[in-house]
Amino acid sequence: MNIHKEKNDRKLHRKAVTLGDAQQALLDRVHQAGTVKIALAxxxxxxxxxxxxxxxxxxxxxxxxxxxxxIRxxxxxxxxxxxxxIEQLPCGTVPTKVITPGxxxxxxxxxxxxxxxxxxxxxxxxEEAEQAGQPYVQLRKAVPVGANISPIGEEARAQELLLEAGESIGPGQMALLSALGCAEVLVYRKPLVAIVSTGSELLSINDPLEGAKIRxxxxxxxxAQVRACGAEPLFVEHIPDDYPNAESMLYKxxxxxxxxxxxxxxxxxxxxDIIADFFLQWEGETLFNKIAMRPGSPTSAGVWNNKLFFGLSGNPAACFIGCELLVRPVLLAIQGERKAADVQAHDAFLAADYxxxxxxxxxxxxxxxxxNGLVYVKQEGMDMSSAMVTLKDANCLMVIPPTKTGIKAGxxxxxxxxxASTL
Amino acid sequence: MNIHKEKNDRKLHRKAVTLGDAQQALLDRVHQAGTVKIALAxxxxxxxxxxxxxxxxxxxxxxxxxxxxxIRxxxxxxxxxxxxxIEQLPCGTVPTKVITPGxxxxxxxxxxxxxxxxxxxxxxxxEEAEQAGQPYVQLRKAVPVGANISPIGEEARAQELLLEAGESIGPGQMALLSALGCAEVLVYRKPLVAIVSTGSELLSINDPLEGAKIRxxxxxxxxAQVRACGAEPLFVEHIPDDYPNAESMLYKxxxxxxxxxxxxxxxxxxxxDIIADFFLQWEGETLFNKIAMRPGSPTSAGVWNNKLFFGLSGNPAACFIGCELLVRPVLLAIQGERKAADVQAHDAFLAADYxxxxxxxxxxxxxxxxxNGLVYVKQEGMDMSSAMVTLKDANCLMVIPPTKTGIKAGxxxxxxxxxASTL
Incomplete structure (x- = not known):
């Protein structure tokens, strides 16, 4: 009972770090994924x-x-x-004649x-015309010098840096890589992410609901979140609520x-809370086990032999948010993304009092x-860390600073x- | 020469439809893709x-x-x-005792x-406590009735409609489908899109540049654009600039x-312009062969035996825009998307004079x-339909209405x- 109480005390009295510090601690430990040469297609x-x-x-x-x-x-x-x-010039044809006066x-x-x-x-x-069996063209309007001609190098000079390592390959990148003749490109391989769940209340998705259990x-x-970050998820069997077994499975x-x-x-x-127990006694280095944020404050992470281990909340919304805020920047950095984790954040007007x-x-x-040219944000459905049904409707997270009085609309x-916003 | 001229006249004197009419003509001809049952994972x-x-x-x-x-x-x-x-209740455990006074x-x-x-x-x-060997808890603060309890059905009532056909399956949908025990789901299969190119100026991406040819x-x-719409592209060999061969390849x-x-x-x-020729004499129904828009006004489409055929511009930017504005809404509709093609459009302030x-x-x-809570849009690089290098930097299209004087910033x-915006 004493050991048990002491462990609980250690779990209770964690030191909270800021989200920014937690993100930075993770990014400091990122090792980029290996690279692989693949066909452009x-x-x-x-x-x-x-x-x-x-x-x-x-x-x-x-x-x-x-x-x-x-013309001249x-x-x-x-x-x-x-x-x-004097000549017909379809695309791809090198002219054989010089345009001379007339x-x-x-x-x-x-x-x-x-x-x-x-x-x-x-x-x-x-207007097409003909004179003495020769094709002619009649022009009625002047055009300036250079009209409708792209000079050599207008889009890019030879040796110009056009794409940087870390850039995600979308349609525009594909256009450019193919135009440059990059039939193969060196890319970061997709990070492989093992995803495990804990909790004896969990049923398989094939099971009927019973008692106090949930799927x-x-x-x-x-x-799906990990995929949206360009990584490959690996489903792992459920971790039992039995510490020695759980521990050996996690190390494996x-x-x-x-x-x-x-x-x-x-x-x-x-x-x-078997993952919290693991973080208390594992051989790895715990980077943080509490973040000054809601939901998901007990979100934990550490490093074991250069490999990152995340302990996300079991509450669906807290788990979702923990993945967006902590796992996503790491997955992007592993794949060479150079921009800061919060590069996409921006301001918006709160649409209703919070x-x-x-x-x-x-x-x-x-x-x-x-x-009308303004960006608004409204809370989506229920704001409980347990709420799962309305997760699908969100397209962003809104950041509510600490407040004793709430925040006014506007x-x-x-x-x-x-x-993975689809909106 | 006369037949040749007549054909050119027909290509020149096309009737332009509005973009909205072109989109609607396409959507009126959409047949949804077949469905397939797949594992949720x-x-x-x-x-x-x-x-x-x-x-x-x-x-x-x-x-x-x-x-x-x-407590009570x-x-x-x-x-x-x-x-x-009187009892310990881990998740998943059905209580065996009723909470009575004290x-x-x-x-x-x-x-x-x-x-x-x-x-x-x-x-x-x-605070944990003990009395006569029995575990007790000491409380110092009151809480309201219902505190920290989610009542039955708080998130969803039994039989409530939670997801609709046509919805894209992202993280939130995955959470819900697994919670509901949908180990398999019925989805639209990914549409298969054949992509062909024409033009004797085109080299393979493996070829060195030469003369007036481009890759x-x-x-x-x-x-990549088609993939971003949830479809599967099928690369097809290049179409020769020889009409009978091109025609038989297109029918095939x-x-x-x-x-x-x-x-x-x-x-x-x-x-x-072999695709324009094809539209002039094919067995299908041409829906439009000119759209009142720039770039890409000669963008054409038609139906042959219920199958849509698009003729997009060969200019990279015009091709890109034609795919976004015309192919994308069709691909989404084929996969059951019920929202209008332009549901994502919104207003933004023009950041610089156009x-x-x-x-x-x-x-x-x-x-x-x-x-500061405002949305702006600025032109990305060069605005020529031939410009390809800067395609990668765009994250939207901005719509400039017809104007004789330009449009002012603001x-x-x-x-x-x-x-496929990655921004």
Whole structure:
């Protein structure tokens, strides 16, 4: 009973760190994931592990921006004018003739502008004609020098840095990498994240409900969150509420080839909080076991042999928020993301009074929306750390600073968009 | 020459429809993708093809929201008070005793509150004690009736509609589906999208640059865009610039088991615009071949045997925008999304003067950002339909209405967030 009480006292009397300090302590311990070379066609959603420079200028030739005629603007001083069409220039064709006074070349969008020409005039401003069996074009309007011509290197100079390691590969990156001829790219491999749950109250999703038991939902939620951060979740069997077995299972996981281990549940001050017990006596270094935030203040994390171990709350909303605020920045950093964890945070107007009193900053699931150029945020449904049904409706977290009186509608508060927001 | 001229005239003199009419014409022809039952663990990112109701109330028992003691508030009228602890209630345990006057039960977060108790008092507000070998708890502060107890059905009533067909399965949906015991879910299968390119100027990404040729980048970009809409891209070999061959290849694709075909390039008024030629003589129904928008006005689409065929511009930015504005709403609708195509659009303040003159609405790649509760949008880099290098930096499209004088900074304009924005 004494040992038991002392352990409970240690679980109760934890020193709370700020969220910022907790995030920094984690980021200080991040080791980037290994890299792998993959085919560009498979690379969407990965993060680059190499800087990418233009090999050649883009464009590497004077490119027509229009379907029309490559002409000499000097020929347009007296209008209308008839020019002899001396060549047809589909895209991909290298001109064989120089545009000399009185001549023009029919050119397509993206085609190489012939020497001698200093503008392209769009087809809609021209009329086809014929003189003595030769094709001509009649022009009625002048265009400035350079019109509809992209000069060499307009988009990028040769050797220009175009993409940086750590950047996520989306449609724009794919366009650029393919244009540069990067048939293979070096990317960070997707971090592998073991997700385990604790708690003897948990049923499998295949089981019927009974008594005081509930189905295990956090591991499925975490798996989707982890995926939204570009990582691969690994479902692990449930950890038993029997300390020696739980301990050996946790060490086995930490020794396996996953990049990190996330446990949900068992971090609180209860007598059956097996993850809190593990943090009290493990061989790893505990980075923090209490954060000055609600919900999820008992959220804990540590390092064992360079591998991060997270103990998230078992309460669905607290678990969700712990993953967004602590696991997500780490997963992005592991994949080379260089931006700060809170780079996406911004201000928004609180749409309704927030009346709950807080000693700690509170991270409340919210709905961000726009109206007439202003950003608003409103609380989404129930704000209990146990509430799970309304998690699906949130698209951000709103940050409520410590307050003894609540916060009035119209006040600016910080919002953090969710990783997997579909709104 | 006459036939050739007539064809060119038909390509030139197209009737422009509005973007809204083009989108509606497409949505009117959408057939939803087939459905498939998959394991919940694999369901993240799919869209539900069935409505989901609560089978039982959530929670299905009176649930403690705290670690502490289940008590009768009537016992707290004189403080401090000592209550006998008659039972330990870890999560998942069904109480065997009723809380009677003078008694309490130790209860964990998520535990089932025993009959007789009408509140839970948090552990931090209590002191353990002992009297005659029996465990007691001392309380010094009153709590209101119902404190820290979630009543049955607080989150959802039995049979309540919780998720609707068409909803995308993210972390919140995963939490709910697993809590409800949906070990398998009925989802729309991912639409399969064939992506083909045209144009004899295109090199493979493995080829060195030469002459006036460029590497094929639109198909990689489109593949990433299509993926961001939950669909599977299918890369198809390049279409030759030889009409009979191109035509037979396009019919072969339309007859294959893909859900739609997207071609990029060859939709304009040029002599070598093979997709425009195809739309002039194919067996399908052309829905539109010109849209009153820039860039991408020659964007075309039609239906052949219930299958949609898109002809997007070959210009990278015009192709990108055509996919966002026309293909994306169709792909979402195929997967059961019920919201309107433009549900995500909202207003933002133009951060700098926009001076280009437009006869048509212009969809300009932009960067949306926030400052002091206001939403701004600025033009991202070069606004040429040929510009590809800066595509990666955009996180929205900004809609510039037709203007003869430009639009002043500070004006509210519509922005459309991109499907695959990583910002």
């Amino acid at each position: 498979d690379a969407a959603g990965y993060r680059l592990a190499e800087d990418i420079r233009a090999r050649e200028a883009i464009p590497h030739f004077r490119r027509s921006g229009m379907d029309g005629y490559a 603007t000097a020929d347009l001083q007296q209008l209308p004018v008839m020019l002899e069409v 001549t023009a070349a029919r050119i397509m969008t993206g085609g190489m502008v012939p020497d001698g020409a200093d503008a392209v005039i769009m087809l809609e401003m021209t 295990n939902s956090n591991i499925y939620m975490l798996a 996981l930490l020794k396996s080839d996953v990049d990190m281990v996330i446990a949900t549940g068992g971090v609180s001050v209860g007598d059956y 009346n709950k009193v807080n000693a700690y900053p509170r991270y409340v699931r919210g709905i961000r929306y726009f109206h 006040t600016l508060v910080t919002v953090i968009p969710l990783a | 694999d369901a993240a990112g799919y869209r539900l093809a069935e409505d989901i109701r609560a089978r039982e109330a959530i929670p299905h028992f009176r649930r403690s929201g705290m670690d502490g003691y289940a 508030t009537a016992d707290l009228q004189q403080l401090p008070v000592m209550l006998e602890v 008694t309490a039960a130790r209860i964990m977060t998520g535990g089932m509150v025993p009959d007789g108790a009408d509140a839970v008092i948090m552990l931090e507000m209590t 094929n980048s639109n198909i990689y970009m489109l593949a 694709l339309l007859k294959s088991d893909v859900d739609m075909v997207i071609a990029t390039g060859g939709v304009s008024v040029g002599d070598y 001076n280009k003159v437009n006869a048509y609405p212009r969809y300009v790649r932009g960067i949306r950002y926030f400052h 004006t509210l304009v519509t922005v459309i967030p991109l499907a």
